[in-house]
Amino acid sequence: MKRIITYIQRNKIKSALLCVLLVAYYFCLPKPLFKDPTSTVIVSKDNELLGALIAEDGQWRFPKNDSVPDKFKQCIIQFEDEYFYKHPGFNPVSIFKALKENISSGEVKRGGSTLTQQTIRLSRKGKPRSYWEKFKELILATRMELRYSKDEILAYYASNAPFGGNVVGLDAASWRYFNRSANELSWAESATLAVLPNAPSLIYPGKNQERLLLKRNMLLEKLLQQEIIDSLTYQLSLAEALPEKPYPLPQIAPHLLQKIAQEHRGEYIETSIDRQLQRRANHIVSSHYNLLKQNEIYNMAVLVLDVRTRKVLAYVG
Template identity: 30%
Template sequence: MRRFGLFALVALLWGGAAARDGFEDWVEATVLPPVLAETSVEVRDRAGLLLRGYTVEDGRWRFSVTLDQIDPLLIDMLVAYEDKRFWDHPGVDGIAIGRAVVQALREGRVVSGGSTLTMQVARLLEDSGTGALAGKLRQARLALALERRLTKREILTLYFTHAPYGGNLEGVRAATLGYFGKEPHRLTPAEAALLVALPQSPEGRRPDKRHARALAARDRVLARMQRFAVIDGDTAAAARREAVPAARRDVPVLAAHLADRAREAAPFAQVHDLTVDRALQARLEALAARAVRGRGDHLSVAMVVADHVTGEILASVGSAGLDAAESRDGFVDMTRALRSPGSTLKPLIYALAFDRGLAHPQTLIDDSPVRFGPYAPQNFDGRFRGEVTVERALQLSLNIPVVRLTEALGPAHLMAALRRTGAAPALQGGAPGLAIALGGLGLTLEDLVQLYAALAQGGQARPLHWREGAEGVPGPEVTDAVAAWQVGHILSELAPPPGAPRDWLAYKTGTSYGHRDAWALGYDGRHVAGVWLGRPDGTPVPGAFGGEIAAPVLFEAFQLLKPAPEELPPPPAATLMLRNADLPQPLRRFRARDGLYRSAGSRLELAYPPDGALLAGQQVTVKLRHGTPPFTLMVDGAPLVTGARARALPVLLPSAGFSRLSVVDATGASAAAMVQRE
């Protein structure tokens, strides 16, 4: 049958030459198949490198390509091996067909087929057979028509887009990514020879399935290339020593969640160019996998790194990896999940207090029991430190001082400042309360990174973006430059995690209620980053603290970003850098707006120690609020002090461990607290 096909092609050429006008009309009347096939959607990094691809509808990898993206050696080898008169013939090579007929008559079998690259493109476009008479005639007619309507370069581009390379790899870019893990613009002679050989028998020569056959086919191509002087003998010998890949590689899947987000935002775009740096993204994804290894099956991690000068997001890691989808819910993008921010809002609160003249870093503020109506905030460790500087209160991440400042600022003003940074805080209830200062609202990791970018930019909101070319103008002012610098200076003096370099970052950690979220946010003079660790389903992670598990990841992320930090800016000219004693009188000690804290009423209260307090030492001063003296104080039900009229009662706790303190006033009202002595 193949011999009949060759004879038919010869007859076609002779007949066409004899009746040229009719032949031309016949070619011109050819209906071409679609030449614009669906190609894989691509998500690329800031340098145009592939971050993630998506298969076409039938599950094949088929990437668009131009000849400029292909190593010229591969083009030269393909033309020399398959169709050496490609650049000259009109689509059907009469000389090759004539030679094939003579060989078939002499040998009694088809030795060479005479098919041109243009005819192969015709077959690929129509997915027609190679040997049937009707198929050969159709391919010849279609090849002649293609040559009249397309350039030679366009025809070669179609070949490199559609040629099969085994499995679901179609086209040269899919092949080089699948077998070599790289783009086709720079290939070794051995790689180019394998790519020439594979489309002739894509399944029979698949290197990952038929390794020996692939090797033999490649070497035959190399031998012919040497014979045709495409490569010299030394190059061919060296190429034969090069190994043939024994397995397929995965097409890149980097920044998977951000890639999906880009597709959702522009579903009809074929190419999505992001601001992400592929090399940094790969390093941080490896860091994310290491960060959760050995910490249980359900822990996940998220990271965002950005340039706070330009607003470009350079890396976005939504989970510990898509391959951990079942055990770690890797499909959930935790950079966009609403979570409690814990203590990570404290720098903003202090900056707002500095900006409004309520405090200075050296202002003294009271860290002692306080109640705002029914709300009585506690420090994370249950301790009270008395008067401390505002600077120290922020560095120790004390809760009571920051709630005092929030009460003075007003929770609504804090929410407004958050929104000016570009964040979208979420509240479960109605109006915001003081609890938002300690994480009583929902924010995303991207929100927090954007907030810290504003602090790094001298209080100017810096909207972050991940799509190349989407940068906008800076946002509104959140705080003045002096307040932002003061907060950054305080945070830069925090001790780094063990083993991390000093003088690297201004950073803050946070842990949400119940150990559900561990945070670390930080910045230097150019970049800002945020890290979250926790369980996507919101269940607690016992013993998880931001300072212990998130901060080391943050510092390592910065070290993977660059070899050395970029210095924070110097203080603005208007910065007031004085000791407490030299401050103006109103700034020496913080006072609430009305000088008093609100109480629930005149009922007896045990102001100190609070319920659940951990106390150091045997002696403790019990402090009472309200009630009618005289007072009776009992420890574990036994009267220890009677007839007392003072509201500060020094007592000795009987033993280490838990004790129940209770007090009764003259009216019979009582209050109690369970405390623990170290």
């Protein structure tokens, strides 16, 4: 301790500069990291999607999900950053290889960025791909590693990565391209989504299918080589077709969605709605509407409640 005090007394300028740098480093990472508007999402009592509204900036971007399905997690790590759980936010070997290739080609062809660095880049939209920006991303990535766990970093990446067109984030991509939640995706579907953020403007379902299929199958082969999947799963995954166009998102409780969006725009809302009962109510209302409109009756509403708990189970109109 005395040595430290003595050093500070003898090197006041250096010590002051070091303190300034440490303080700047501590506060360099913005909070919150992402400020983009998100879609309004409502789910049933069993966590099934009932509907969603597009975000204010025209993107399908669901609110951040803290949980990343294991299949997608394995796929994205093998495709983008296989040393993700071992590095401090940057990978010196990858950076050296990228520098060597870029210098020899005379242009930036390879990034060498880790998933942490990519997450930082996603949060700093519009920045040029220069070596100076790469250096800043590296510093911010190390700070992010100190603030968040590896799984939290993956969750940030999965919720904000571009998946082609106006689809952002794993949850929105799962519904738009496969019409199901991310937790229900197969290995082939997870691999398809894992390769999309690498070149979302060039390759996405419905565009450049051959390149997308090649990338997906190469990732599946790597999963087999790493013994993450077995040979049967590999063969079955290769046989799965790619999605050809985006699906419309479910609109099972549109009136409730509009009502909730008035006060909870851009939020993820868990409701007490029973999805099957809601579908039945929709069908009954639709049937009666077709009959009653002949008598110029155009407005109908149904509210189904659980009399014991007073919770709303179905909402129409």
